[in-house]
Every structure is written in C-alpha cells, then in structure tokens.
Amino acid sequence: MAICPACAGSHSRSSYLGCGAYRGFDYRYLACCRCGSLFVDPMPSEAFLNEMYGRDYLDCHYSAELNGGVSNQETGRELDRVVGMLVERRPGGTVLDVGCGAGRFLMAARSAGLRPEGFERLASTADAVSQVTAAKVHAGELDALGGQYDAVHIADVLEHCARPEDLLLRLRRLLAPGGVLIARGPLENQLNLFQQTVRLSRLTRACLRELPPTTMPPYHLILFTLAGWKALFDRCGMRVLHEEIYEWRWPAPERFTLRPVSVLKELSLMLSRSRLGQSRRMGNRVVSILAAGAC
C-alpha cells in the first residue's frame, strides 16, 4: 500500500502523469485521494538518490549560477521578498539555508545584514558553494550541526524528499526558542490554468494512444497541492504564521511571445493574480513561515 508522503493518506489512484523509467528504475505517479498531491511509487532508494544528485546534477543545475551566469528575475524578486520577511522578524539573526544550491540565498541574506550558513547533501557541493559565497556551508548529517538558529530556510527541497517529514522534524530541532522555519517551493498539482491545461492535454493524448513512459529522472518525488503542503507541516507539529500563494512564469517560455503556450501562461498569470484567483488560491508556488508547536 502506497502512503502519501505529504498527508500520510493511504488511498491513492493512478494519475495523469502515468509511468516513468530511468536507468532501470521503473516508477509511476500516484494521486493521493485525500490531499490531491501526486507522488512517485515506489520511492527510489537512498543509493539511487545519491546517484541522481551526483556531480552531473550539480554541473547541470548550479554551475551557471555559481559562475555568475544569467540570473532569473523572478528568483531574484522572490529572494528579496523572503529575505525581507526574515529581516522583519529576526533582524541580524542567524539563518541556516538547507539545500543552499548555488548560494544565492546566502548572498542575499548576508547583504541584508543576516548571518547565514548553508547546508548541502554532498560535501563537494558544499565546498563549491562555500568558495563562491565565502559562507560556512555544512555537509553530511543535519543532526550533527547542533546549532540553534533564529531561522531555517528551505526552498525547493521538500519535493525532492522521499520522507519529507523526517527532514522537517530534524529542522525543527535546529531552531532556537521562538525561531521560525521559512519554507517555499512549487505547488505542481495546485489549481492553476496552465497546469490544468497541460493535464487535460496529456489525458486527451492518453485516450487517443498509449503514452510511452517518461525517461526523465524522478527529481520531483512529490507534486504538492496546497492541502498536501499544509498537511505535511501539520503532521510535523509546525504552525503556520504566514503564507503566500503566487505563480511563476515557469514552466513556460520566460519571455512573452505569441506562441499558444506563452499566451496561455500569460492568461494563467493574470487569472492567478486576479481577485478570483486569489480567493481560489490559484498559483504554482508557495512560501510559508512556520513556528514549532502544534496548532
């Protein structure tokens, strides 16, 4: 029986994303009947995850940024917003960025007067980020840190975790009394026009002919809905202090063109930002500020 890694629901069904096969690992995406999130079944082993997130992943995803490549404007605006929230609550405080990637949060946090440190899964990644940012970047086991931080920041990480509750419980223990967790990431199965159209298109194609399994590595093990995202924190005894839903241009062409996919994305963005979209909580991203302690 497959258990939803977001809400721990035990009932699921097949989903529009179907099956995948990557380097001999066969998987499928199931839809949780309780929270609506999608998740990979079976989950890959730790050894397989280490292989997936090796040097190739670093080269592909972080190198451009580590080498001063073109920055994404939306990422920059989101970073400024999140760092601003943190400074408002903990000016000059210590913050640990877990899954610090190319180190952009570390640099933005330091510029805002915070005292940032990073954490990465692999020592090689931690070294590379530390060299670029001159910040202390830890690697290895989170439990070994033992520090008490005013804030812990985690962005675009939970969807990569087979057991995200284990990670969140570890992060909780790193917080100083009164400390906050800032979590942000994609809501890839939340209501928004673009995602619903992609879903409809895939379902239509699947009705007309059998779709081959995707050959993409299953980097995103969970495709959250807002309900699943909130249930996960609730299960870990985290209380929501603040939450914002919004929509990024990705996935779609970054610049507006007259191509149908681009026009559709523009409409989706407008709808998500409208009063209707806000009331229906449309969007493909979320940022939550949380405190330890049951609701």
Ligand SMILES: [Zn+2]
């Ligand atoms: Zn669920």
